[in-house]
Amino acid sequence: KPAPLSIFTRIYFTNPKKPEVGPASPFAQVAAALGDATDPKTELYPAFKVKPNYDVMLQKSRYYAGAGNGLEEILRAQQIDTVILSGIRTSGVILSTVYRLFDLDYKVYVIANNTIETPSDAPGINAAILEGVIPKLPASVITIEQAMAALNRSGPAVY
Structure with a gap:
């Protein structure tokens, strides 16, 4: 498929x-x-x-x-209707995208073990965002394994 x-x-x-x-x-x-x-x-x-x-x-x-x-x-x-996000700059790219897409009524998931905050010595900031901020929206924080399982269940693009 x-x-x-x-x-x-x-x-x-x-x-x-x-x-x-x-x-x-x-x-x-x-x-x-x-x-x-x-x-x-x-x-x-x-x-x-x-x-x-x-x-x-x-x-x-x-x-x-x-x-x-x-x-x-x-x-x-x-x-x-559902977006799964991962990438760099959790406090910038990920967070701003989560807020905007959530406001537009998308179901938003963030892959916790596939995001990073820069500089690399900022794990506390990353954890605070993933464990405290994002779940309060509510958006969901998942693992890469959960994301892969969801992708296997989802449908293809319609184009």
């Missing part, structure tokens, strides 16, 4: 001048460490194998996975 739709996001800017972020923006400090699409720091982790004719790769210019792209449109068009 076809796999469920996987959507990957990369945070990068149109060009090295980062026109998406004004100099007075609070996000400018984060943006300073990132570059355009050719910057190796903006690449996906190499172990993630994006299937070019099936998976979706979206650019974003903020932490929220749907910032400045078609994420929400794709979720609606594909009749998706």
